[in-house]
Amino acid sequence: MVTIRDVAKKSGVSVATVSRVLNANGYVHEDTRKKVMAAVDELKYSPNEVARSLYKKKSKLVGLLLPDITNPFFPQLARGVEDEMQKGGYRILFGNSDENAEKELDYLNTFTQNNVVGIISATNNKAKNNYKNLSIPVVFLDRTSSDYPSVYADGKEGGRIAAEEIVKRGSKRITILKGPAHIQPAQDRFQGALEVLSQSNIDFHVMSTTSFAFEDAEKWAKELFATYPDTDGVLASNDIVATAVLHEALRLGKSIPDELQIIGFDDIPQSSLLFPSLSTIRQPAYEMGKEAAQLLVKIINQEKIQQQQVQLPVTFIDRNTTRKVDTNG
Amino acid sequence: MVTIRDVAKKSGVSVATVSRVLNANGYVHEDTRKKVMAAVDELKYSPNEVARSLYKKKSKLVGLLLPDITNPFFPQLARGVEDEMQKGGYRILFGNSDENAEKELDYLNTFTQNNVVGIISATNNKAKNNYKNLSIPVVFLDRTSSDYPSVYADGKEGGRIAAEEIVKRGSKRITILKGPAHIQPAQDRFQGALEVLSQSNIDFHVMSTTSFAFEDAEKWAKELFATYPDTDGVLASNDIVATAVLHEALRLGKSIPDELQIIGFDDIPQSSLLFPSLSTIRQPAYEMGKEAAQLLVKIINQEKIQQQQVQLPVTFIDRNTTRKVDTNG
DNA sequence: CTTAAATGTGTAAACGGTTACATATTAATT
């Protein structure tokens, strides 16, 4: 390994001078700067971030904690975070928590032990006080929080829109699939939908589900049609569940969207490739990731923050699992 | 921040002793061990990995470089890597390369600057010599390599199987969608399929595509049916493209699998949730990630390796975009 | 009982950077 001392020797100056040219810090004569840069090039020197981090007590690393990268909603988030962090020269220490408090704590420890300069967490764990005594900034992603910086989409509004749209398009016996109880965003969606349907005079059922996993999704779908065979509108807790519902409905020979309308949530990339393509409430996942990253670097740089909580808007994506609404009405 | 010195002071011993109890190194009296552990607990001391890494010249970090986490094949890989690494106490420094040599090099630098102890790379870049003068072990994932440790699925065999199965099921005018030229695994699949079809007396076309992106997939699909409207069997370069083909075929009112059979490649999670569900060649992505991680930690630990190249088998997943084969034949 | 080996602990030097401080030279100011 070539160190700053090797560069210093080769260019005939002290390590301090080398450090100064590398960091463009303090005074250094143009001639010596050139000598040093030449030595750097020749030796292919590249500073050891670990040593730098040790002295400075801060690295160029940020921790990113997601529930599960395997859930198709999260890669977009992650990508948004990464692309933005990349710009600021930050790199990502990555972990999946599985919404498991122990794993989460474990990762939080790793992050601090590695001098990360900030953390972005998209977990929905109750164990908030894992974060209480962290000395580094945290921003929560896809999760509302009044006491921490956070960026999230307007889930409640999303739920409302979904309910309004499905009603407007004529569903009369709606089933709301309520997502896992401990996932706040899922509850927000549910509340929004509930609010609208409660105030309407449309029949509806609520069916609880306990996970967002692929493997479970088909089970809920079967259960749904077994329990409520005459439902003509499903508000799914997310696009995965919606996809499973769509799949099962087609298997049962239901005509979509004529007999049954389905609205998902998230707008994961593959939703547009289904047939019929899935109508859904879009969360701007990539932008959310970016936004979170921007917020975090602002906090790291001690910039003034206008808004600790960033709420991003949600939009209805009108595809083919919903009927066309009468536009002249 | 509480350091080893604070613990030493509190427990009335030297830092060397504290270090010894923490690392279970050298001799230390049981009584002092207890004293030290008590101080550790009381102060909630947790060692600074950065300092440790600096002295030892190796961290507990491994670099993971993927083309794009947003491509649904990769989260599974990543998860396999992470789960396995987690077991060994390693954490993941993560990056997306976008198959861009500059980004790739940039990440490789970051990795080494941060003293990672190994790298797993799933890129398909020509710029192999980015890896030449790395002093840390690298294993390539989803990519064949004779001169580096690598784990990959048997793409060529996968291509053969796909071709055989679609022929066996009666397609007579087959289109092979050839994936991007610079993606070796895509070429392997293509070669396998080509091999089988060349030796048969079935008509077939080859159509080249240049990316695996969602946005492009629909374009290829439309182009496919515009160019070869009478094709009755498609061998897609991966499940995304297959999904787009399926979508477009259904849109055109083709009956699947009766008029048109489709076989994908990868078996990404959502393939089973399509309707009709997608027949495909399964790559064991999660296992590949795990295998790569296992191989890397073996190399890190200087264990004897029997096989530098591990090739995982590929299987035909017979779902509903292919016809049922006559079993009594 | 003497000696050697095993056990237990501390001091200080690394690891590879950054920077406070000291010092020297040159340029600007009066």
Place this chain on the structure above:
DNA sequence: AATTAATATGTAACCGTTTACACATTTAAG
């Protein structure tokens, strides 16, 4: 010409660990 400010560079301490080495004490062996 004398003084001050700006420029340029080096020395050494520091960041928080680990470990080589030294030394002391206990235990085992002869």
